[in-house]
Amino acid sequence: MENPLITEPLFSIGPVPITAPVLGTWAIMAVLMAGALWLRRRLTSQPDRVQTVAELLVTTLDGQIRDTMRRDPAPYRSLIGAIFVFVLVANWSSLIPGMEPPTAHIETDAALALIVFVATVYFGVKTQGLRRYLASFAEPSWVMIPLNIVEQITRTFSLIVRLFGNVMSGVFVIGIVLSLAGLFLPIPLMALDLLTGAVQAYIFAVLATVFIGSAVEGGHAPSAAEKQESSS
Amino acid sequence: MTADLVQVVSILSAALAVGFGALGPALAEGRAVAAAMEAIARQPEAAGTLSRTLFVGLAMIETTAIYALVVALLVLFANPFV
Numbered sequence: 001m002e003n004p005l006i007t008e009p010l011f012s013i014g015p016v017p018i019t020a021p022v023l024g025t026w027a028i029m030a031v032l033m034a035g036a037l038w039l040r041r042r043l044t045s046q047p048d049r050v051q052t053v054a055e056l057l058v059t060t061l062d063g064q065i066r067d068t069m070r071r072d073p074a075p076y077r078s079l080i081g082a083i084f085v086f087v088l089v090a091n092w093s094s095l096i097p098g099m100e101p102p103t104a105h106i107e108t109d110a111a112l113a114l115i116v117f118v119a120t121v122y123f124g125v126k127t128q129g130l131r132r133y134l135a136s137f138a139e140p141s142w143v144m145i146p147l148n149i150v151e152q153i154t155r156t157f158s159l160i161v162r163l164f165g166n167v168m169s170g171v172f173v174i175g176i177v178l179s180l181a182g183l184f185l186p187i188p189l190m191a192l193d194l195l196t197g198a199v200q201a202y203i204f205a206v207l208a209t210v211f212i213g214s215a216v217e218g219g220h221a222p223s224a225a226e227k228q229e230s231s232s
Numbered sequence: 233m234t235a236d237l238v239q240v241v242s243i244l245s246a247a248l249a250v251g252f253g254a255l256g257p258a259l260a261e262g263r264a265v266a267a268a269m270e271a272i273a274r275q276p277e278a279a280g281t282l283s284r285t286l287f288v289g290l291a292m293i294e295t296t297a298i299y300a301l302v303v304a305l306l307v308l309f310a311n312p313f314v
Contacts, residue, residue: 166298
């Protein structure tokens with residue numbers, strides 16, 4: 001059986017080996033970029049069908065960010081939105097015959113989670129200043145400093161493993177079922193995979209929002225009770 | 233002979249890890265969903281907030297099962313003793 005933790009390089013540019021997930025990532029980025037540029041060119045004040053859908057997406061995204069962070073969503077919209085759309089398209093790209101979703105390999109997820117980690121530190125330092133951001137690690141008392149630092153690392157790691165495990169296990173199960181029984185049996189599993197992919201993209205984006213929100217606020221992530229208060 | 237034994241033990245332990253690792257999160261997710269259902273039934277207007285919090289919580293719980301899966305995969309495919 002194929003080892004899901006190792007990827008074979010397809011070809012190499014100079015000393016850099018290029019694997020299939022990297023090619024898939026480039027293709028997805030090119031498609032998203034072309035779509036975004038095409039949408040921007042045809043923006044009008046009387047929106048047609050495509051523009052209405054895009055505006056609906058952006059409004060929903062803004063609402064989610066505002067509910068979670070209780071702040072103006074403008075500085076975070078592009079990052080969170082790009083992460084959400086990219087992970088969603090990458091998870092659903094398994095529908096294209098012969099393509100394996102790039103998120104089914106741990107390197108892609110590690111790159112995404114590292115982006116979230118760097119963004120957390122960046123937004124924390126930018127809104128609070130370096131001193132206050134570092135001081136927020138000593139909340140509620142200095143005893144918690146090692147725990148808070150470890151928390152930063154483990155939650156990034158769990159972000160990687162969660163996305164990797166969910167997408168990879170979907171691909172794996174479909175491969176096993178396909179090798180056991182013909183054509184039609186994997187189809188319901190593929191439908192389930194679509195649902196898992198969408199939920200995981202949503203969760204990745206929400207967790208990125210929660211992490212950035214907690215770094216920006218200085219204390220801990222807003223608890224469920226606080227969230228409920230803010231939205232009602 | 234020893235290599236064969238290591239492989240047999242690896243496969244067994246991978247199956248055990250996933251099997252037992254899935255037990256706890258399954259029970260926990262059941263409890264979480266039950267509590268959320270009760271809350272939605274009592275307060276249907278808060279369904280949006282509740283389901284968002286529920287999804288994030290379920291993802292957190294599910295991570296423990298995924299950890300077990302990753303350990304099983306490590307044992308199967310990246311075993312240092314084979």
